[in-house]
Amino acid sequence: MCKTGKKILIVEDTKTVSMLLSATLKREGFRVDVAETIAGARKLLERKAEQQSKYDLALVDISLPDGDGADLLRELSGSAWCNVRYAVSADASRRAKKNALNAGADRYVTKPFDIRALIDRISDEVGRRKIVRHNEKTESWIEEQNQLAQDYTDHLVAICEELETPMPFKALKSRLHQLRGSAMLYGFRKISTLASDLSERLTAHGPSFSEEVRETLRQEIRVALSR
């Protein structure tokens, strides 16, 4: 069985329906939790929140023994506990469908339903949401990366100015240590290699070598920034 890693919550009091849905979804690789009441569903949702996790999709029966499933849909749509919500009901009227959609359902499924068609729709829905979320993330990552790169360029300009005047031996060593790692991560390989080399030479020759280190490093940073 291929695991999708996606979690589905079924809130359904008719055991035959919930068992059929649960077994079919599990066979398709979904991880499924079942609640028979609104109270049971709330417990499962709280447990998920404690685990800093959430459901990818919830199937909520509108008619439940301890209340109206629409109330639960309203709670789910106003929280980050669940990405997609399906309302399930035997009432095929337009009014019932409108009420469920107004309560926050993304789709309205009427009983009896074609189990195969429903599973296919769930697979499409959950997969599609994943792609959208991934694209949104990629855009924000690129934006963050550009901002970090700009900040780092400004940081190198500041280091250049700092190196113009004498600084304590320990501070210079610490600066070289930082540059070794950060310059490599930001793609300034020459600065990283030079900082590594200068750090070793500074350790070998002591503070008397500080001035030469500052001048050499400053020149290399200037060259790198002008490229």
Add this chain to the structure above:
Amino acid sequence: MSKLRKLIIMDDDPHYAGMLALKLRMQFPELIVSSYNKADLPGGYDIYVLDNDFFGEKCGAQLAENVRKIAPKSLVIVLSGTLEFSLLKRLVNCHAAGVFDKSNEGDFACMMELIEQFLLRNSNQREGVEPSSMTGTLSGIRDLMKEWNKRLAFEEKRVS
């Protein structure tokens, strides 16, 4: 959806920590990544990435030992520019998973692999998959020892 794991980068350089955090988030979207630029230790993380050098003070080994006390099951990774024997010995004793050179791109790839293995192992255990076999564990230790020895030999050559 599996439980989100938490990673913290402890480094005195905010520029390094910021970019490393971003790269980790891009590689492992299931990780919650934070960074911290002080040498006092926050608890509650699954993975600790510790810089050995804090404002000129070598405190990586001490930090790794403290992590082991407050988070015994966590993955501990140390970043260091130098590999003194005393540091390696202390890190081996507190079961640090590895020590990597910040300025080495190959080391960066190794660190990512180590984190991936840790996340996979934890994910498998949560889903009820059999944990690593004894052969797998021994192979892991053997690989680790081989890596330590390689690094020690390199360091010895570099110093002499």
